[in-house]
Amino acid sequence: MIEILKNKMTPESILTAGFGVEREGLRVTPQGRLALTPHPPIFGDKLKNPYITTDFSESQIELVTPVFYSVDETYDFLEALTDIVIGEIGVNNELFWPYSMPCSIPDDNQIPIASYQGEEGKKARAYREKLMVKYGGKRQLISGIHYNFSFGEEFLTTIWQELGTQESYKDFKDRIYLKVLRNFLRYRWLIIYLMGCTPGLHNSYIEECLQCMGDCGNETYLSPGGTSARNGSCSGYKNEIDLYPDYSSIKDYIRSINEFVERGDISEAKELYAQIRLKPKDYKNVLDSLAAEGIQYLEIRTIDLNVFDKCGIAKIDLDFMNIFMLFLLLEGEEFFDTWQQEALINEVAVAEHGLEPDLELLDHRHWTLKSAWAEDILEKVAEVNEYLDLKQDRCIKEMQNRVRQPETTYAHRLKLLMQQKGCLDANLEMAKAYKKQSDADHYRLKGFENWEMSTQVLIKEALTRGIKVIPMDASDNIVRLEKDGRREYVKQATKTSADNYVTPLLMENKVVTKKILQENGLPVPDGEEYFSFMEAKQKLTKYVGNKVVIKPKSTNFGLGICIFDQGGTLEELLEGARIAFEHDNTILIEDYIPGLEYRFLTMGDEVVAVLHRRPANVVGDGVSTIQQLIDEKNKHPYRGDGHTSPLKKIELDDQAQMFLKKQGLSNQSIPAKGKMVLLRGNSNISTGGDSVDFTDQMHPYFSEIALKAARAFGAKFCGIDIILEDYRNPDSNYGIIELNFNPMIVMHAYPYEGQERRLGYNILKTIGLVD
Structure with a gap:
């Protein structure tokens, strides 16, 4: 088989497989006690959210990635979900417990079993109530990583066709996956050693399990040489008796499971707590679906949560x-009656004594040194890697290092921390660090960093609320959203089916926009338009000394705008016209309206946010030049290119240089301490301005004006720019200077100053995907 791979496939296609990760974890208080609050309602119906749900308890969150075909995509999506959960539960001052074994937990009767809606929900609840009686609640709170794997279709079909077998493709796939499963069971002890990360227990866990470990104080019990209490004989979550299904064929497997059910060993197929499971197409009818459609993928349940990684599993382990799954397929097999019993003995031995240097394991009925056997297996993996040119040297060397230096394993490292700080404090320290890390980067959605920020806001909200997100085109920022059989396509966050086609066409023409606003009794600045620089040269003389604004007719983001709030010379006005013509073949000159500019954001029939956009500026310290102050201000984490960050970095372009010159300044001037120097006349965020939230302070009169303007165009999503002298006084002078059909929402979502606004929700509400 390896020769087929070598001769018929590229290394990239060999490694292309279907990956998915399910990560369980407990919500805890800042003191490390189990949070007894309900599953956060923002995550919606537990049975319908495909990404964030519960497991056994209301307190136990489960994150589920879709299937991806690269490790990087899988990990990035898992990180996005992890950040979402950390952020949402943090609102209630809760932390995401990073450890597989439970935190400080109460008695069973206080552990909240997960509740669900509808008839399906009643069945899910009843099943969990039976588990509580049978296994106890404390074991049910054990969390871990479920690693879902399927070989790529090209991989499987190539082998099937090249082998020329007479069996059907379905039977061939079943045979492939069954072999991998059997070999995984044989070698699972190695994964427990390499990725085990549960060396101890908190003293609120089951008493009989605590007695199997040593009391090291700080409410902590540790296993001297253990790697994974979660996979051990006492502490772990296992069936009441050891069960050994027949994995010879799908037919034999189904027969053996039915026998377990008939004997009362388990109530149904999903109660078989195996280290690896065969997964069907239809989860509701496991055995029938396996018989009819065959094995779809394998679910590995061996891996502990890695407390040293925010996501619970490191990318290098993925x-x-x-490549380990590939090795399991290519590795030969030796059958004997008790091979499964032998594999279980090795599992428990490594879980409970894996760090002991002289540990021996059973290898085909013969005792062998664990470290030597591990080296041998990893050498075989390395040979596969080298022969097929897979370039996976880094992860293989990392695993070899963990074998040769047990002190580098997760279990050993965590054991040292728990000895020093105790189970609770060691893991709480990790949880708090991950919260701090997520909070600091909360505006950036992992895996979607190259999407514009407004679209990231929408995607994050959709994922949170269980609305399925299908990226369509990252370069054009188009996504498909799905919920309850309904589909909505969205471009750049606010271009949706809610608005008609003509609305943006009208708004992008500033002359037409002014006419429609005037027709609706709304004040706009007087002015005129020029169609050539020659025309501007002839007519601008009458505006010399007047307070005016010169801007392109049809651009957004403040491009090409020059503001002369103190009047301008003919030379300055002509320079403003030249700059405007660089962005459009028609320009406007308008009266300057005194006051401050505010952006009103409307969605549906409400103003959802108001923002004052302070022009690009720096505040002097009496020592630094304007250029140095700009460089320092640009280091703010919110500032970037303006599409993948909430704020734009400040640039001293021609317009800014001219604005400074009018103030008698240059980029080398040193402002006095505390003096604010404006760098531009326009206040757009896209030209380096500061965003300051005014939603709650703005007088409702002006919000009604903004709504009236949006309604004049039939716009469901609209940004209305209004100049106001006094935002608190409804009698204040004001004027509408611009409407935007695709308003930037990120500046409202993550303002430079003031309260962040949850605008992803408002978008989903406007297009009817949430109430």
């Missing part, structure tokens, strides 16, 4: 699992 890389290794990929």
